[in-house]
Amino acid sequence: MFCRNCGKELTGTPEICLGCGAKPLVGSSFCHACGAETNPLAEICIKCGVRLAKAEVVGRRWMPTAAGILSIIAGAIGLLVGVVVAAVGEIVGEAEGIFWFGAIGAPFIGLGIVAIIGGVFALRRRIWGLALAGAICSLCFPPYSWFLAIPAIVFVALSKREFV
Template identity: 35%
Template sequence: MENTWMPKVAGILDIVAGAFALFIILIWALWFAAFSYFIPGGPAEFHDFPMSIMAIIFIPMSIFLLTAGILAIVGGTYALKRKKWKLALAGSIASFFGSSPLGVAAIIFTALSKNQFE
């Protein structure tokens, strides 16, 4: 079958969603750092919600999103090269966590273009 546009679009969507996931992590890190540095006790409504609990929530979420973002970018590059379909599909699935609409489209395009990969 001839090469179509689907793997390239899926790769671009993967890379954009992965970059967006990394951007979200940056925003979280800046927010968390600013919140813990500039407001040592936190605002009045957060006095019963200590920073350690916020760290317990945000650190695993950030690690998961970092892993998903990197996997989405790597999978997107393989989709652009039309190599290693399984890795491209894994990147598309990981891109779902960075941006759901882009991830769904990337999953569909990668799955439909399986026979175009080496």
């Protein structure tokens, strides 16, 4: 195996090339099979005929971070709304004689907690499904959190490969 960035021969499958410090498949200047120089746009090495490995996607690392922050903010809004609805519902319910009226805030509190947990997992780039579920749960607090939740869902969905 050869580094696609500097062309140095590598033993085994190292994470980092000792010659240039880059990940071995990040570059596009050399063939990973024979080490020959290649055109960055080429899909097949002219010297050995092997299909060239595509360069790893670089530049999407900000998406899970942004999605996590947006989900946490939307979840905090939902949690706050749930607490306020539960408190006001309890007061109104007590005055009207409907004692379970404060329980209306419980789903908002639950969805807010799931959105916050999903945001934390998005920030850590762990468990893509939970991060997506958190972003979707942050959508459940209309209309003020939609501006946060929709980009969070899109960012989590587009950055699936960033998750471990």
